[in-house]
Amino acid sequence: MSGSTFGKLFRVTTFGESHGPAIGAVIDGCPAGLPLTEEMIMPYMEKRRPNAGSLSTARKEADRVKILSGVFEGKTTGTSIGLLIENTDAHSSDYSDIADKYRPGHADFSYDMKYGFRDWRGGGRASGRETAARVAAGAVADLLLRRFGIEVSTEALVPNALDIPEGDSVGGLVACTVTGLPAGLGEPVFDKLDARLGAALFSIGAVKGVEFGNGFALASMLGSKANDGFALRVTEDGKKEIYKTTNNAGGVLGGISDGDHLQLVAAIKPTPSISLPQKTVTRNGEETEIRIKGRHDVCIAPRAAAVVAAMVSLTLIDMLMENAVCRLDRLEKVYK
Numbered sequence: 001m002s003g004s005t006f007g008k009l010f011r012v013t014t015f016g017e018s019h020g021p022a023i024g025a026v027i028d029g030c031p032a033g034l035p036l037t038e039e040m041i042m043p044y045m046e047k048r049r050p051n052a053g054s055l056s057t058a059r060k061e062a063d064r065v066k067i068l069s070g071v072f073e074g075k076t077t078g079t080s081i082g083l084l085i086e087n088t089d090a091h092s093s094d095y096s097d098i099a100d101k102y103r104p105g106h107a108d109f110s111y112d113m114k115y116g117f118r119d120w121r122g123g124g125r126a127s128g129r130e131t132a133a134r135v136a137a138g139a140v141a142d143l144l145l146r147r148f149g150i151e152v153s154t155e156a157l158v159p160n161a162l163d164i165p166e167g168d169s170v171g172g173l174v175a176c177t178v179t180g181l182p183a184g185l186g187e188p189v190f191d192k193l194d195a196r197l198g199a200a201l202f203s204i205g206a207v208k209g210v211e212f213g214n215g216f217a218l219a220s221m222l223g224s225k226a227n228d229g230f231a232l233r234v235t236e237d238g239k240k241e242i243y244k245t246t247n248n249a250g251g252v253l254g255g256i257s258d259g260d261h262l263q264l265v266a267a268i269k270p271t272p273s274i275s276l277p278q279k280t281v282t283r284n285g286e287e288t289e290i291r292i293k294g295r296h297d298v299c300i301a302p303r304a305a306a307v308v309a310a311m312v313s314l315t316l317i318d319m320l321m322e323n324a325v326c327r328l329d330r331l332e333k334v335y336k
């Protein structure tokens with residue numbers, strides 16, 4: 001039930017709706033001793049904020065994160081971390097005209113079918129606004145990953161803004177690369193690294209495809225070209241090291257990280273809310289036309305890049321923690 005909690009050891013619960021007083025996240029399972037301040041979280045929030053470009057929503061939220069708990073004298077205490085982000089720029093009246101009309105491509109219809117009614121103000125919980133809470137929690141995960149030399153970076157690949165007709169929207173891609181990831185992350189068989197990352201990315205609204213490495217292109221390749229060969233090289237300190245000569249696999253073999261760069265791409269559909277007239281029906285079953293006012297991203301991909309990074313970081317820190325107890329010698333190091 002409910003589905004607002006993510007992760008096994010590093011657990012994040014998000015709460016809040018687009019036009020409620022606030023959104024936020026509670027993190028349970030963050031190790032004690034991590035330096036953490038509100039200022040350290042803000043650069044991550046900045047990456048998700050609408051920019052001045054023509055592709056972003058006109059809704060301007062400060063996205064100021066308040067740390068409510070779990071931090072004392074600038075360090076995490078090991079107890080649950082409460083993160084709060086107030087909604088300061090919601091215009092619910094933009095939605096009153098379309099309160100009983102189903103927006104094509106959005107979650108209005110399916111929420112109504114599931115719950116029998118819905119919060120129509122800005123999409124409620126199905127709004128992209130919910131992802132701000134993930135980015136705040138993802139910042140804490142990323143700060144932890146960096147302590148182990150693991151760096152998550154994302155880039156949005158978007159169409160030329162000039163190709164978009166007035167009032168319409170477009171899709172895009174978000175490419176993610178992770179460097180410094182050790183081999184061994186991923187739990188056979190249902191908690192494979194790619195399975196968990198896939199679930200994490202598909203939990204983001206508007207993500208309609210995820211591929212690892214060469215992904216869908218692998219389906220039309222020959223095995224002799226698709227297989228990543230192994231070779232040996234000598235490290236700076238004179239040790240022999242196994243490496244892959246190519247990375248079609250995207251850094252995952254058998255659901256376990258292979259020590260290479262992790263590479264994935266998420267496909268993002270066009271923003272559902274567009275101001276062009278569209279055919280739809282009302283919740284009373286009358287055919288009608290809808291013109292959506294509101295303030296919407298023309299292309300979601302640039303802002304989703306920060307959300308993809310957050311979900312990848314949250315998944316990786318969780319799996320890094322799980323991997324720490326997979327061998328007896330590791331447990332003995334802690335307890336003997």
Ligand SMILES: Cc1cc2nc3c(=O)[nH]c(=O)nc-3n(C[C@H](O)[C@H](O)[C@H](O)COP(=O)(O)O)c2cc1C
Pocket residue numbers: 057105106107126127128129131204205206207269271272273295296297300303304307
């Ligand atoms: C960062 C981000 C921003 C979004 N902005 C908008 C938006 O401005 N307008 C809109 O209609 N949908 C927006 N969405 C997409 C909807 O949340 C999503 O399409 C909706 O929940 C339906 O889910 P589905 O597309 O996965 O079926 C955004 C999503 C993300 C991740």
